[in-house]
Amino acid sequence: MIEVKNLTKIYKLNKKQMAEQKTKDSIKKAVDNVTLTAKEGEIYGLLGPNGAGKTTTLRCVATLLKPTEGSVSVCGYDTVEQPDKVRESISFLTNEIKLDPQFSPKYMFNFFGRLRGIDQKTIDERREELFDYFGIHAFEDKKIEELSTGMKQKAAIAVSLVHDPKVVIFDEPTNGLDIVTARGVTDYLKILKERGKLVIVSTHIMSEAEKLCDRIGIIINGRKAAEGTLDEILAQTGASDLEDAFFEYYKQYHKEV
Amino acid sequence: MKGAKIIIQKELTRVFKDKKLVFSLFVLPAVMMIGIYSLIGFLIGNMEDDVEQHISQVYVQNAPEGFDALVKESGYGETAQIEYLEAGEDTAAIQDSIRDGDAELLIVFEEDFLEKIAAYQSAGDAIPEVAIYYTTSGNYSTVARDNLEAAVLSNYEKLRLGERIGNLEQLTVFNRSYADLVDENKMGGEVLGMMLPYLITFMLFVGAMSLGVDAITGEKERGTMASMLLTPVKRQEIVLGKLVSLSILSSISAVVYAVSMIAAMPIMLKSVAGDAELPFSIEFSAVQVIQLIVIMLAMVYLYVALVSLVAVLARTAKEANTYVSPIYIIVLVAGMLTMYQGGIEKSLASYAIPIYGNAIAIQNLLLGELTLVQFGLSVGGTVLAALILTACITKAFNSEKVMFNA
Incomplete structure (x- = not known):
């Protein structure tokens, strides 16, 4: 279970960053008092436009960032107090986190398995299963820098799951993938759910969220706009689909800023 | 770990x-x-070989008697092309060519060089001069000068000194010997x-x-x-x-x-x-x-x-x-x-x-x-x-x- 309580994350910007973001404020509130809950056996979708604070929230959950205010707990462990325990139980995949281009998928899989203290037999079994599912065997010994975007993404997903984590956090997992590969990834997320894992995905593709997610949290401008099942969200806004519902919230929350 | x-x-x-x-x-x-x-x-x-093999252009003015013979005897002539000048000839052009690196050395003996040496009697009498023109730019000129002094001029000096005092050993009161005990x-x-x-x-x-x-x-x-x-x-x-x-x-x-x-x-x-x-x-x-x-x-x-x-x-x-x-x-x-x-x-x-x-x-x-x-x-x-x-x-x-x- 993941519990995000009153999470606020403030970045201090240096002059260069202020110029880049065309702002005169030296601080930026990326996430503002957000509370979310996600449970085992569900796929939780974090929805929001670019720059809404999705990635920052997920990075806080993954222990890479420390909350400025509020707290995050994963499987009962606080991300600041016991980050090691949290890291043991999660898998975190984003576009910015990559595998070493000079190594093969097989080497990276073994490397991260060993780094996480898993015995070689279990690593081999996990590798067989994941490489089979994602069809990685064909290029498992090729250097990652020689692979296509889709192959790289498949390898990254497989490697991130080496330790059979209880919680899987994927930041825009189908971004840049062709339709077939994307389907393979979302299907695997469903398999994980059936195995009782908690899966969190962030996305701005509404149709994907509609089909995939059991519960949805909408973040706009760093603040939580809504949280619930698809039906609950549609009922609240009276919209006929998620996209319309999203724009209802967007109008409401974007104006206030 | x-x-x-x-x-x-x-x-x-x-x-x-x-x-x-x-x-x-x-x-x-x-x-x-x-x-x-x-x-x-x-x-x-390569550079050192080049300097060794270079034939220097040397000018000598008012060369005293016996100088030419000593040059031939010492073998200095093999590394240098020597041209003898008459007294009174203008050497300004030669000095320029030494400066430009076209020639290496100019030696000017004072006029009546041997007569002045022979006329020396006691302290205060005139001592004749040898003027040596060279340049420190480049390697050829200094090497030509050093070789000439070592092979010709110092021997010529000994020769004249011998004529004056007879036995040169009189000038040596002791010999030195060296032993390097370096580790x-x-x-x-x-x-x-x-x-x-x-x-x-x-x-x-x-x-x-x-x-x-x-x-x-x-x-x-x-x-x-x-x-x-x-x-x-x-x-x-x-x-x-x-x-x-x-x-x-x-x-x-x-x-x-x-x-x-x-x-x-x-x-x-x-x-x-x-x-x-x-x-x-x-x-x-x-x-x-x-x-x-x-x-x-x-x-x-x-x-x-x-x-x-x-x-x-x-x-x-x-x-x-x-x-x-x-x-x-x-x-x-x-x-x-x-x-x-x-x-x-x-x-x-x-x-x-x-x-x-x-x-x-x-x-x-x-x-x-x-x-x-x-x-x-x-x-x-x-x-x-x-x-x-x-x-x-x-x-x-x-x-x-x-x-x-x-």
């Missing part, structure tokens, strides 16, 4: 599986070092002691510099560092793994440099000195070898920590390289200081100064004069500095601002 070990294995695999990297890190420097030194030796040798080890140590500390300090740094930036800033930039930070492995272990693997690689690279340098040095000296005996005879005791290795390991650790701290704080590899350059210059200067401070007595405290202290310790070691206290201070000071840097690196690894630019 297990995590650190796995990271070390991966880092070493990364380098040694990459043939291009192995070539550029370990093979190319050796080839280049030997190539450059051989080339320098070849060029210096060849110490002499070899001095030659090496001047060069090696300097070479070692900067060669170690070069290795650490090229590898450290890629292994840390490169990983940050490529986004591969974050995947490691997501594992439950302690940050200290990741830092340890990085530092140890970098230390191993820079040590190997330093050894490659040092070995190729030592291999190249005789090649260079040989082409300069011909078949002359080389002043390279040096023997180390086991203790000295161990001390040298310990000092170098401490330095490797310090350099790697220094580069790593810069690398972890920099946002891009370009930025990291910019920051490393001034440190590189400081290291160069610290090493160079020891080259030109041979005789100066150093206070004990200066041994504890990282980099500089190591360089003077290595220098003393090569001379066989390193005390245990100096050794301890040198290693201790360096390791302490490196430990402080390591603590800073670990702190930086824990900082989200540094690692994720947040």
Whole structure:
């Protein structure tokens, strides 16, 4: 279970960053008092436009960032107090986190398995299963820098799951993938759910969220706009689909800023 | 510790599986070092041969009787083309051509040279003069002058002196004999002691510099560092793994440099000195070898920590390289200081100064004069500095601002 309580994350910007973001404020509130809950056996979708604070929230959950205010707990462990325990139980995949281009998928899989203290037999079994599912065997010994975007993404997903984590956090997992590969990834997320894992995905593709997610949290401008099942969200806004519902919230929350 | 070990294995695999990297890190420097030194030796040798074989253009005015005969007898004429001038001829044009490098030497004997020598009676009488015109620019003129003075002029002087006083032995009241009791080890140590500390300090740094930036800033930039930070492995272990693997690689690279340098040095000296005996005879005791290795390991650790701290704080590899350059210059200067401070007595405290202290310790070691206290201070000071840097690196690894630019 993941519990995000009153999470606020403030970045201090240096002059260069202020110029880049065309702002005169030296601080930026990326996430503002957000509370979310996600449970085992569900796929939780974090929805929001670019720059809404999705990635920052997920990075806080993954222990890479420390909350400025509020707290995050994963499987009962606080991300600041016991980050090691949290890291043991999660898998975190984003576009910015990559595998070493000079190594093969097989080497990276073994490397991260060993780094996480898993015995070689279990690593081999996990590798067989994941490489089979994602069809990685064909290029498992090729250097990652020689692979296509889709192959790289498949390898990254497989490697991130080496330790059979209880919680899987994927930041825009189908971004840049062709339709077939994307389907393979979302299907695997469903398999994980059936195995009782908690899966969190962030996305701005509404149709994907509609089909995939059991519960949805909408973040706009760093603040939580809504949280619930698809039906609950549609009922609240009276919209006929998620996209319309999203724009209802967007109008409401974007104006206030 | 297990995590650190796995990271070390991966880092070493990364380098040694990459043939291009192995070539550029370990093979190319050796080839280049030997190539450059051989080339320098070849060029210096060539230059010396050229000076030896050059036929000088020499002018002599008012040559006194017997001078020409002495020139022929001494063999000076083989390396010089001599032209005799009459008295009163204007030499301004010749002086100009010496200045321009077209001629080498002009010798002007005073008029009535022999008569004036013969007329000398007692102190205060006129002594005739030989004016020698030459130039110190270029090598030919000074060599022509030295040869002429040694082979012709001094003999001509002895000849005339003999005529005046009869027995030249009257001028010698005693003979000198010389015996050089130099300890060849110490002499070899001095030659090496001047060069090696300097070479070692900067060669170690070069290795650490090229590898450290890629292994840390490169990983940050490529986004591969974050995947490691997501594992439950302690940050200290990741830092340890990085530092140890970098230390191993820079040590190997330093050894490659040092070995190729030592291999190249005789090649260079040989082409300069011909078949002359080389002043390279040096023997180390086991203790000295161990001390040298310990000092170098401490330095490797310090350099790697220094580069790593810069690398972890920099946002891009370009930025990291910019920051490393001034440190590189400081290291160069610290090493160079020891080259030109041979005789100066150093206070004990200066041994504890990282980099500089190591360089003077290595220098003393090569001379066989390193005390245990100096050794301890040198290693201790360096390791302490490196430990402080390591603590800073670990702190930086824990900082989200540094690692994720947040």
